[in-house]
Every structure is written in C-alpha cells, then in structure tokens.
Amino acid sequence: MAEPSLAPPPTTPLTPEVIGRAQSMVRAVLDEVGRSYLGRKEIPELILTALLARGHCLLEGVPGVAKTTLIKSFATVIGGTFKRIQFTPDLLPSDITGTYVLSAREGGFTLRHGPIFSHVVLGDEINRAPAKTQSALLEAMQERQVTIDGETHPLAAPFFVLATQNPLEQEGTYPLPEAQVDRFLLRIVVPYPSVEEEVRILRTYSTRPPTPTSVVALENVTWLQSVADAVHVDDEVYNYAVALAHYTRAHPRIALGASPRASLGIVLAARAWALVQGRGFVIPDDLKRVAAPVLSHRIIPGAEAESEGVTREALVDEALARVPYRRSEARAEPPGYGASAVVSEGAR
Secondary structure (H helix, E strand, C coil), X not given: CCCCCCCCCCCCCCCHHXXXXXXXXXXXXXXXXXXXXXXXXXHHHHHHHHHHCCCCXXXXXXXXXXXXXXXXXXXXXXXXXXXXXXXXXXXXXXXXHEEEEEECCCCEEEEEECCCCCCEEEEECHHHCCHHHHCHHHHHHHHCEEEECCEEEECCCCCEEEEEECCCCCCCCXXXXXXXXXXXXXXXXXXXXXXXXXXXXXXXXXXXXXXXXCCCCHHHHHHHHHHHHCCECCHHHHHHHHHHHHHHHHCCCEEECCCHHHHHHHHHHHHHHHHHCCCCECCHHHHHHHHHHHHCCXXXXXHHHHHCCCCHHHHHHHHHHHCCCCCCCCCCCCCCCCCCCCCCCCCC
C-alpha cells in the first residue's frame, strides 16, 4: 500500500526523523522491486539513485537479463504511469512526442500525446533508431518539456527515462551521439546473474511470477528527491569530484575527458547514493561507487587505448586509484552524522 503524502520538502538541517522516514521509503521501494527482479541488488540501488538525483539511466546488457522487467517494476512501485517505446529505424520523432490531429468532434486540431508524457519511459534498444529520432528525447530529458509545432508542453513530475541498448548485433544500429549519451546520468551494465541468482529466477518464474505493487506515492518520490538535494557535501568532496574529472582530461590515452557536467553528475549521484544507503552526508566512498556509472560513458579512449583493448571502466578505475582524496587539515575527521543524525548549519 502506498505511503500517505508527506509535508512540503524539508529544508536543511536534515533531522533524524527526515532521514529515518526517507530510509524507510527507500527500503520499501527496493524490497518491492526485489520481489520481481532477482539479479544483482546494486542494480536497483543505482536506478533509484538516478531517480532521486533527477537523472536518467542507460542500461546495457545482453537480451534476457530482465532489463525491461526491472524498469516496469520501478514504474509500478512508485505508482507512476509507464510507457515503452520500441526504437526501430523507421521510428519518427512525432512517435515519441506526439502530434496534433484533426478532431471532428472538437472541430479543430487536438494534441495526441506521445508516450513521452509519462512518469517512467522505457526507450527499448535506443541505438536502433537514427540520430534524428534519438534527439527527440534531448529536450525532454534535459528540460522536462517538449515542443510540438512551436508550443511547449511540460512533462509529468517525476519524469524518468530509462533506455536500453544491446551491446551485440551492432549491424543496422546507430551509435548514440555524444550529446545524447551525456544526458544520461548513469550508464549501468546489467551482467549475467550468478549461479545462485539464476536458480532463484528459475524457481520463481517457472510458476506464477510475482506482481509488484505500489508502495510509495508519486508525491513522496518528489519529496525524496528534495531530501537528496539537502544531503550534505563537504568542500573536499567537491574538490575530489573535480580532480577525478581533470585527471581524465589530462590523460594521454583519453581522447575526450569528462566535462563539468560529468563532475556535477558525480556529486548529484553521490548525494542520492548516500541517501539510499541511509546517510545524510556524502563520504568519499560514495563518489567512488558512482564514478564508473557516471563517467564511463562520458569519456572516449584514444586510439592507442582502444587498440590495446583498454575499457572505459578501466580508465575510470585508474583515475580512482591515482587521484587521492585530500582532507582539509582544519577537520581531520568527517562529521559524526549517521542515519539518525542531524546535519548542522555549521557543517554547511
């Protein structure tokens, strides 16, 4: 059963009650999603992280690893509307945004909304459509609005795009332009399940599969997003995020390094990840956990690195290994916050 709607978004400092209530909702969402998605538990945590950070996700994995099942479960659990767009070479931008059609009853043209007017949108195999159609998502993902025949239409809140692409069968596909890829906060690789996980999948789905239900209201999702906005970030954490991005820009084997939008994405994702873990403050490990999903699709290896088979994830791991986290001498220890602690005004 969905949680009742909460009070207006909290302001800093975050109180123990706010952190505790937020953690209760987070656990309820993840537990309910976990009833139908039986893969790696960090995958739903990362997707929820992107949602709370008001970002979008690009999921990559071979067919049959339950990417669509996972996305549909999230839409159901948060009580939002869900639409699936199957990207094909003949898909038109208007098939995504909608178009005006002549209505005999109205005596004029009325807007027929496209699937983009939903809370959760699945763009399935997005790399199978040409760039013109892919770009129809750009304004929606960045501005939370679409323009149809010169008129601007706001989208629902929360608005969450999850796109999938198949790393195999690259013939007849259109690689995502860098401008499009950069709009995704996280790129999440969905791996094969472990032996134990696959046995659970067979045991569960060989009979009647579980049906997820809504456990939070949409208003509470936007409330959780505001709580994530209030998670405390030290100046040293900002400096660490910038140092990681600058390392990729100066790397001799990286042709295109991380942009300032990427370093901002690290901080936003780290805030949301900290909240998912039950904390009201960000620690260096939060940045390290989200660094690869945030940075791997935003850097381009050089020709030498590609010829040697060096992956983007390996380059991000190298940055994490070589860029130190420098703590200010004025404060040798992090603030003593916990899941039940208060973020003080002085710490901000």
